[in-house]
Amino acid sequence: MEDIRDYLRGYPSILVAFSGGVDSSLLMDLAVESLGRDRVLGVFMNMAFQTQEDKRIVLEEAEKRQWPLEILELDFQDLPDRVVANPENRCYWCKKMIFEKFLDLARERGLAVVCDGSNLDDLGDYRPGRQALEELGVVSPFLACHWTKEKIRQEAKVRGLSTWNRPSDACLASRIYPNHAIEAGDLKRVEAGEAYLRSLGFNHVRLRTLGRGTSIEVEASQVARAQDLLAPIREELKKYGYDQVDIDPRGYRQGSLNKEKK
Secondary structure, eight states, X not given: OHHHHHHHHTSSOEEEEOOSSHHHHHHHHHHHHHHOGGGEEEEEEEETTSOHHHXXXXXXXXXXXXXXXXXXXXXXXXXXHHHHTOOTTHHHHHHHHHHHHHHHHHHHHTXXXXXOOOXXXXXXSOOHXXXXXXXXXXXXXXXXXXXXXXXXXXXXXXXXXXXXXXXXXXXXXXXXXXXXXXXXXXXXXXXXHHHHHHHTTOOSOEEEEETTEEEEEXXXXXXXXXXXXXXXXXXXXXXXXXXXXXXXTTOOOTTTTSOOOO
């Protein structure tokens, strides 16, 4: 534990990119513990790619822990064309856009560095956004201290963080097939549809979406149950605008729409 505390104390002040996941939640807690509230600021980017659940968790956790927090607003219509076009490296351009705004805010507030919650496990997947963070000089304390996702979860649980067992998630845009332009309606359908499926007990779920069609990914152990419920699921998702719905028999696969990591 002292490794990351010492690492964080190496900076006079920190802006934490706070997304509402377990990684950034623990990073916020450690940063405040190591530097004090007056030298840390958590920032959440409220945009169409994030869910309302993300925002709710950010607000609740910050209030409960008395973390300094600021929310930046970004409307869908203000997204750059190269992000909305949804190329395979969309995440690079999106991360670059978001963290440039975080860096601008850090300079404005006199904060020394911008940090994110990337960890060792993140290096195993295709993550073009990682390149943007490195180019911008964003600091990743968990990576620097060789922390894994499991270690982060264990420490978050010990600290009583509500996010300790929150499933890993990517932004809503990751559900849209690459090279198909993203529309605001797509994101709303995905968010509403996944919320409905979670209400049925499918906690780890993805709606891989192409236009008004979707392939549902759930945990492999729940594929049979999802197939049994396919008729009522189709009926409900039709209300959200999905005309074609099927269940992926392979189950949930992290980053299944990503190209292979080179």
